[in-house]
Amino acid sequence: MTCRFLFAACAVLLVCAAGCQDAADPPAIDGELAMRYAQGNYDLGPRIYRTEGAAKSAEWIEKQAIEMPGLLESGGRVRIIGPGAVKNVEIVIPPTVRNTAQGDDCDFIVVGAHHDTKRLFSVPDFAGANDGASGVGALLAMVRTCVEYMQKRPLPCGIRFVFFDGEEALYQYTETDGLVGSRAYVDMLAKNGEKDRCRAMVLLDMIGDRDLHIDLAGNSTPALAKLVMAEAEAAGHADKFSPGDTAILDDHYPFLQAGIPAVDLIDFQFGPQNCYWHTGADTMDKISAESIKCAADVALRTVWRLAASGFKDLPK
Template sequence: MLNAFSWKTPGSRNCGLMALGVLLAVLPGCGSVEQANGLTEFDGARAYAEVEALVQFSPRDAGTPAGWKAAKHIFQRLETFGVDADLDEFVDMTPKGKKTMINVIGMIPGKKREWVILGSHFDTMPGIDNFQGANDSGSSTGVLLELARMIQASGVQPDIGLIFAFFDGEEGIAGYIPGDGLHGSRHMARQLLESGDHKKIRAMILLDMVGDKDLRFTIPYNSSRDLVQETLNAAHRLGLRDRFTLSRSIITDDHVPFLEIGIPAIDLIDFKFGSEPGLNDHWHTEADHLQNISAESLEITGRITLQILNQIALQQKGD
């Protein structure tokens, strides 16, 4: 089994977010269908198919047999793509006692000992009847799997490595009191801090609830300023700036443990998932099913994520 935190690629640099280097030797930008390096435009239909496959393991609450099956499914998908993957099992205390959970980590190593984390959780909120969790957490997981597939299939070696982190135990069961929720991301952040490898992480980009048919990102206040600016620039370049608003609210999500150890992080989330624009009445209800998400929204999310990486690369190339 891989040790997800034994990163042994040659070379090392300690620099800021705006000096990431050539992250993915020319990622696809706006308007291109096929790139010379083999990367294609993000395929929302493929991402939707990944969500369809994941929700077969529903509900997939942390520490349950279905949750374990979902984790192994994600692991097997990464292996199918040729991405190095690891199942990181851990035990954590919850308001209902100890639970055994499992993170899934996929890695595409780069030329340098630096990394960008792309994150999603895959568990579902307990106690909801007929709950698929197609948006929360299927949508972000589907996008990350398709990103991993297309980048690996391109044959492009990143200058800086990519970590695809699929977190277990994100959902809180007691209002996110201390020790409740964010179990997988807190576990990973703790590992990074204890090993000193947090210094090798240049950024953490979290995706959550990105499948709403009326996709409107509400970037929370507790996101790193530089990454917020990069995201807005990416949206503008793609003609999607109207899909984004900046929230004054702080959101407790899987990016928080990384912020707490000094890693720049952002939460790309649509926290208005409802029956009408502006409402959030589908969230944590049985209405969170496949019929209320769309491949188009997944494609928008994938394109924006790639464009963020593209901008970071191009900035350094011009230095």
């Protein structure tokens, strides 16, 4: 072996240390753990925006993060963010490879889900197992995986897991009703001068359906949707994903409006003719650990691939 070859081999090793996704060991969540988190969130009961239920849900998510092994010890941070009645929860995972050129101002990806539930006058105790709790369970389990996985597969960018409040409209979607938490979060990024460092947004919504089939929202950024489809294929879940052609108003939308590439992983066929959606039938027996794991694993693989490649598939 010549010195030159040795140098080349070292260079490859260094590049891999900066975030190669090992095909034999991609990031994957514990589906049962995600289900336990979903159950815990569901058991809080209704979590309607501007009510004590949503405030309690935010505090509960914050507590799960604080108690998560290794999160705070590895530099992770958690906080509840307003303004006002908005109770978004943000869990920040800093990069494990420091980009000295960027310092603390590193690029990051947002992974989102909403934690509020729909106000249903006909079902006052509506607690949204799929429409709410499944995304919360997925994200908390993803945080847990990231903390462990980043020790062996360092990542050169940050990940921010954001649990949005006020996704559901109290009456109907308008400029000020619905998507309240995600709009407030994007406004905050713009005000703090962080918007340009937010390189992508991956949203999970209604991903727990036992009969899972995710149609990516048709207004997702095409290059990002393509990456998700490729990772679904690589994960062996190609049959559970379609590119989708229906635009959906969801928490990825304020990010798109701000020019941030975004994709929405959503299964908007919940029960025959979507009859479980926003009804008393959206209960824990309708969702499964396997479905949450399927969606979360594909989302996490996408995040890792994007970050590890230096966002080459999503140029600024």
